[in-house]
Amino acid sequence: MLKRLHVRNFTVFEDANFEFSEGLNVIVGTNGTGKSHVLKLGYAVEYVRDEVEANRARESNDDPSSEGRRLDWLSALRHYLGEVFLTGPVRNLIRRGAEKKGAKVAMSFEEVDRELDFEISDDWTVSESSMLSYKLPSGNGEVGIPIFIPPKEVLSFFPGFISLNNKYRLSFDITYANLFDALALPLLRQPPLFVEPIMNSLQTIMKGRISLENGQFYLYPKDGRPFEINLVAEGIRKFGMLAQLLNNGSLTPETTLYWDEPESNLNPALLKQLAALLVQLAAQGFQIILATHSLFLLKEFHILSREQPQAKVRYFGLTAKPGEATQVATADNLELLPDIVALDAELEQSDRFLDVLNQEDAGV
Numbered sequence: 001m002l003k004r005l006h007v008r009n010f011t012v013f014e015d016a017n018f019e020f021s022e023g024l025n026v027i028v029g030t031n032g033t034g035k036s037h038v039l040k041l042g043y044a045v046e047y048v049r050d051e052v053e054a055n056r057a058r059e060s061n062d063d064p065s066s067e068g069r070r071l072d073w074l075s076a077l078r079h080y081l082g083e084v085f086l087t088g089p090v091r092n093l094i095r096r097g098a099e100k101k102g103a104k105v106a107m108s109f110e111e112v113d114r115e116l117d118f119e120i121s122d123d124w125t126v127s128e129s130s131m132l133s134y135k136l137p138s139g140n141g142e143v144g145i146p147i148f149i150p151p152k153e154v155l156s157f158f159p160g161f162i163s164l165n166n167k168y169r170l171s172f173d174i175t176y177a178n179l180f181d182a183l184a185l186p187l188l189r190q191p192p193l194f195v196e197p198i199m200n201s202l203q204t205i206m207k208g209r210i211s212l213e214n215g216q217f218y219l220y221p222k223d224g225r226p227f228e229i230n231l232v233a234e235g236i237r238k239f240g241m242l243a244q245l246l247n248n249g250s251l252t253p254e255t256t257l258y259w260d261e262p263e264s265n266l267n268p269a270l271l272k273q274l275a276a277l278l279v280q281l282a283a284q285g286f287q288i289i290l291a292t293h294s295l296f297l298l299k300e301f302h303i304l305s306r307e308q309p310q311a312k313v314r315y316f317g318l319t320a321k322p323g324e325a326t327q328v329a330t331a332d333n334l335e336l337l338p339d340i341v342a343l344d345a346e347l348e349q350s351d352r353f354l355d356v357l358n359q360e361d362a363g364v
Contacts, residue, residue: 001110001287002042002256009098010105010120011037014325021314021332022110023282025289026301028337029318033326035291037085038316039258042289043148043175044084045107046256048076049116050145077118083174091122095325144255147182147245148175151261153237155210155217155229155244158183182250183241184212194253194284195246201280202243205273210240210247217244234265242277253285263294275300279311302334 005018012034027035081090094103102121109116154161154176162184164170165177191199203209208221210229217229219240229237245251262278263271275297278288292298298315305313317329317337331337 002046002107002289003110004106004108004115005038005042006106007041008104009095009101010041010103011093011095012320012326013037013328014095014098016326016328018316018328019314019330020287020289021312022285022287023312023314024278024301025287025314025316026298027289027291027316027318028293028298029320029326030293033318033320035318036260039148039260039289039291040084040173040175041081041105042107042256043146043258044080045077045105045116046109046146047178048073048080049109051076080174081120086173090120093120144252145178145182145250146256146258147251148179148258149238149241149260149262150175150179151264153234153241153265154179154183155237155240156234158217158229159215179241182248183244185248185250187247188249191247191249192252198246198277198280198284199243201273201277202239202246205239205270205277206236206243210243212244235267235270238262238266239270239274239277251286253287255286257281257286257288257290259288259290261292262290263292263297268296271297272300275304279304279308279313282312283308283310298334 001022002020004020006016007013008015012032018038027038029035078090081093082088085093087093091099094101099122102119104117104119106115106117108114158180162177162180165172165180206219208219211218211220211226217240218226219229219232219236220226229240232240242251251257262274266274271294278290279301282288301313305311313332315331315334315337317331318326319329320326329338
């Protein structure tokens with residue numbers, strides 16, 4: 001579980017700090033303020049953290065030297081940051097105008113006391129003392145691989161994607177390939193008890209259940225013949241992704257869920273149901289970090305957090321004046337989040353819409 005992310009001179013940020021809650025974390029801001037960058041950075045480092053340590057634990061020829069361990073981190077971080085951000089040299093992630101200073105990233109996790117930190121510069125360095133002493137918990141301290149869901153659903157182009165991506169360099173960042181791998185896993189024999197009420201909610205929304213058969217997803221309605229997933233509305237396919245990830249154990253309370261613009265292609269009725277579902281997941285111990293433009297979704301989270309005091313929702317507002325770095329405001333109450341242009345634009349449109357209706361009623 002990601003507790004804190006502090007970045008300096010990283011992409012559009014000069015100096016920004018994110019203190020994440022254990023439940024639902026909502027990042028809002030206009031285009032270009034770095035919402036997706038926060039999600040991708042958190043996902044990339046957390047993925048590397050889990051994969052590198054898990055691989056080293058499995059390898060019988062593990063290099064016990066500190067240098068070998070450091071090189072594993074260097075290699076994996078360099079690779080994943082480049083693949084997640086689809087950039088060439090990772091120094092391109094340094095904020096423009098701050099190349100000489102380099103970028104610095106510091107992260108802390110619930111499972112490990114020590115902070116993980118590294119630097120990106122022309123020669124790409126990693127803070128050696130942090131990396132060498134950073135280890136995942138052993139025994140019962142299981143940590144799951146994080147899940148990243150992009151704005152577009154992926155069930156419709158699932159068939160053949162994994163084999164195609166393994167052979168060719170496609171114009172998709174690595175979060176897609178990782179998500180496909182997670183979706184392809186077989187279902188658990190016995191899903192955890194907490195999954196049942198969530199699956200009931202999902203199946204009510206989808207009016208059926210999702211099934212993966214011979215590399216193709218289908219929606220089985222409660223009555224009638226199954227539908228190929230391409231014939232199902234894109235919004236419903238998004239709920240199908242969640243159902244599959246929960247049913248096969250890829251998404252658990254031990255995994256952080258990163259979701260970029262979940263509102264994409266969802267109508268307000270489905271957005272309301274999605275908000276309730278995400279709050280339900282957060283109440284079950286899931287950490288969710290999402291980025292959104294939707295005022296409707298934000299309002300729904302606010303309503304639910306007031307109706308359900310146990311719901312943990314934290315908001316991060318990203319703003320940037322022309323030519324300046326992005327600033328971050330944090331609040332546990334949406335009403336206390338200041339100066340969010342994305343919100344102001346929708347509210348201003350609502351006022352204009354009411355003005356037009358009033359003029360029409362008055363016969364103007």
